[in-house]
Amino acid sequence: MASAYKPEQARVPPTLQLPVPPVNTLFSPLFQFNIALCQLSVTMDKERNIAHARKAIVEAAEKGAQLVLLPEIWNSPYSNDSFPVYAEDIAAGGDASPSTAMMSEVARSLQITIVGGSIPERCGDRLYNTCCVFGKDGKLLAKHRKLHLFDIDIPGKITFKESKTLTAGENPTIVDTDVGRIGIGICYDIRFQELAILYAARGAHLICYPGAFNMTTGPLHWELLQRARAVDNQLYVATCSPARDADAGYVAWGHSTLVGPFGEVLATTEHDEATVMAEIDYSLIELRRTNLPLEKQRRGDLYQLVDIQRLNSKST
Numbered sequence: 001m002a003s004a005y006k007p008e009q010a011r012v013p014p015t016l017q018l019p020v021p022p023v024n025t026l027f028s029p030l031f032q033f034n035i036a037l038c039q040l041s042v043t044m045d046k047e048r049n050i051a052h053a054r055k056a057i058v059e060a061a062e063k064g065a066q067l068v069l070l071p072e073i074w075n076s077p078y079s080n081d082s083f084p085v086y087a088e089d090i091a092a093g094g095d096a097s098p099s100t101a102m103m104s105e106v107a108r109s110l111q112i113t114i115v116g117g118s119i120p121e122r123c124g125d126r127l128y129n130t131c132c133v134f135g136k137d138g139k140l141l142a143k144h145r146k147l148h149l150f151d152i153d154i155p156g157k158i159t160f161k162e163s164k165t166l167t168a169g170e171n172p173t174i175v176d177t178d179v180g181r182i183g184i185g186i187c188y189d190i191r192f193q194e195l196a197i198l199y200a201a202r203g204a205h206l207i208c209y210p211g212a213f214n215m216t217t218g219p220l221h222w223e224l225l226q227r228a229r230a231v232d233n234q235l236y237v238a239t240c241s242p243a244r245d246a247d248a249g250y251v252a253w254g255h256s257t258l259v260g261p262f263g264e265v266l267a268t269t270e271h272d273e274a275t276v277m278a279e280i281d282y283s284l285i286e287l288r289r290t291n292l293p294l295e296k297q298r299r300g301d302l303y304q305l306v307d308i309q310r311l312n313s314k315s316t
């Protein structure tokens with residue numbers, strides 16, 4: 001009779017395995033707090049977009065948000081023509097990056113954490129689609145450059161090639177904040193489940209995906225992907241889209257959403273401008289991992305995901 005598989009019998013070296021650490025042994029973030037997803041209208045006027053985002057952040061904080069998530073490309077129209085024109089030199093800061101200066105200032109003055117959606121970033125002669133995370137002291141905690149560029153071709157429906165102007169990032173981004181350990185992905189990054197598995201293995205409580213899905217893929221895939229990433233990894237997933245502008249060159253799907261660790265939609269909206277407010281309770285992550293102990297049941301003898309960065313850092 002075949003004996004039952006036990007994880008400790010896996011023949012893969014332990015350094016390659018991705019054990020998920022218990023949520024409550026990581027560090028001490030707030031376990032319960034309010035998140036705001038600011039689904040913003042975006043215009044061609046960058047100054048207006050920045051002032052408008054600031055106003056939405058202030059209003060969300062006044063309603064009790066301790067974490068604010070902004071949309072993908074909120075300071076610029078979403079187009080290859082606009083990215084070079086609206087791009088900012090984030091590393092230079094100050095006047096070279098009015099969008100990140102605003103987020104840093106408002107995070108500090110309101111004492112909140114901001115996952116700043118994304119903006120086009122200029123670095124030397126390259127452009128990136130970049131998300132900046134600010135702590136409540138206004139410090140830049142992390143910068144995530146979209147890893148998977150949105151290059152798709154669905155004839156008669158939508159063709160978009162971010163790679164015409166943008167360069168892909170090189171690093172997954174996971175960041176410790178006052179409101180938990182947060183993994184970051186931007187829009188198309190949500191389609192790559194390995195990234196979410198990696199974040200879960202590194203102890204993420206929440207994955208934030210600023211994203212501008214479109215009228216073709218949005219109805220079928222947007223919520224499906226969020227719920228899949230959340231239920232597979234038993235953690236929270238938050239998304240934030242620009243509001244829909246039917247006259248824009250790229251029409252965003254909207255529907256910014258928070259999904260819980262049981263794959264349940266906790267809060268969402270339609271396509272108009274709106275701020276979605278919702279409560280996050282990280283104790284539910286442990287509860288769901290106890291209810292469904294997937295981590296213990298995983299067949300490490302049959303399949304493994306390798307954390308390349310961890311592997312490389314061990315071999316140098």
Ligand SMILES: NC(=O)CC(=O)C(=O)O
Nearest residue numbers: 150187188212213214217
């Ligand atoms: N805009 C994106 O990056 C992704 C998207 O719209 C899709 O995957 O569909």
